[in-house]
Amino acid sequence: MIGMRTRPARSRAAVTAGGALLRVERARVGYVVDGRPQVAVEDVSFEVRRGERTMLLGPSGCGKSTLLKAVAGFVEPFDGSITLRGRGALRPGPDRAVVFQEFDQLFPWRTVRDNIAYPQRVLGRGRAEARARAEDYLALMHLTAAADRFPHQLSGGMKQRVAIARALATDPEVLLMDEPFGALDAQTRSRLQAELVEVAERTGVAVLFVTHSIQEAVQVGTRVVVLGGSPSRVVEELDVSGLGDPTDPATGAATARLRALLAGDEDQPTGLGFE
Numbered sequence: 001m002i003g004m005r006t007r008p009a010r011s012r013a014a015v016t017a018g019g020a021l022l023r024v025e026r027a028r029v030g031y032v033v034d035g036r037p038q039v040a041v042e043d044v045s046f047e048v049r050r051g052e053r054t055m056l057l058g059p060s061g062c063g064k065s066t067l068l069k070a071v072a073g074f075v076e077p078f079d080g081s082i083t084l085r086g087r088g089a090l091r092p093g094p095d096r097a098v099v100f101q102e103f104d105q106l107f108p109w110r111t112v113r114d115n116i117a118y119p120q121r122v123l124g125r126g127r128a129e130a131r132a133r134a135e136d137y138l139a140l141m142h143l144t145a146a147a148d149r150f151p152h153q154l155s156g157g158m159k160q161r162v163a164i165a166r167a168l169a170t171d172p173e174v175l176l177m178d179e180p181f182g183a184l185d186a187q188t189r190s191r192l193q194a195e196l197v198e199v200a201e202r203t204g205v206a207v208l209f210v211t212h213s214i215q216e217a218v219q220v221g222t223r224v225v226v227l228g229g230s231p232s233r234v235v236e237e238l239d240v241s242g243l244g245d246p247t248d249p250a251t252g253a254a255t256a257r258l259r260a261l262l263a264g265d266e267d268q269p270t271g272l273g274f275e
């Protein structure tokens with residue numbers, strides 16, 4: 001039911017024909033501090049395709065969030081381009097929904113159901129449609145029993161589920177996630193990682209996900225873009241689709257490779273085809 005409603009056929013055809021949905025090309029991104037540019041990421045290029053989960057992995061402070069903010073349209077690149085379906089100069093828009101790490105991103109005065117329905121109303125959907133879609137996404141994120149609760153009555157994991165449901169219910173082209181599970185305990189984090197993979201596969205939404213956890217990158221991602229250096233650049237891109245089972249040697253090899261890359265050791269081979 002949800003898969004049928006998520007995207008008009010027109011968009012699917014456009015993506016198939018055009019390849020990448022979102023394209024970051026030679027982007028140089030940072031901030032102006034005291035009138036001077038402070039570059040966080042330099043000459044960064046990668047693509048996000050529909051149906052893929054692209055992970056931005058790198059050490060703390062390397063500019064992952066800055067890059068995500070540029071994709072969201074919150075920060076304008078100094079140089080290079082970021083395009084969605086070939087359209088550049090991106091401003092913030094409903095085609096890119098953002099889920100943050102913080103638990104307080106929900107409207108505290110609205111119920112869970114209304115948190116999911118309200119942004120759809122703002123985007124122009126009728127009350128009945130917004131409500132019906134809210135019910136779909138409540139079910140998809142295992143929140144139906146909590147629909148009438150307020151955010152302060154939810155656990156951190158439930159709040160993040162609501163944030164994901166709310167984002168997906170607006171039908172974004174790309175779901176942008178900035179360490180959304182970073183403040184959760186290990187068990188909840190692992191459960192939400194699995195749920196996200198399932199939901200992304202069911203809806204087909206493209207995901208761009210910032211993390212500094214190798215485990216998370218391999219578990220959630222289909223592709224990992226590794227950033228490093230200062231200002232940071234892409235040091236490697238790995239295909240991790242189908243990986244995640246810790247007993248699988250290929251998962252172990254990818255994990256070892258990512259660990260070496262994060263340690264700054266780009267020359268260390270894995271011997272299993274991940275270099």
Ligand SMILES: Nc1ncnc2c1ncn2[C@@H]1O[C@H](COP(=O)(O)OP(=O)(O)OP(=O)(O)O)[C@@H](O)[C@H]1O
Pocket residue numbers: 031032033038040058059060061062063064065066067212
């Ligand atoms: N609003 C801002 N103004 C100026 N500099 C900033 C701003 N936000 C971040 N920075 C700087 O940009 C650099 C990259 O920060 P960013 O938060 O993007 O890194 P990150 O890789 O996401 O880190 P973490 O994993 O710790 O969240 C850092 O040096 C940071 O201090």
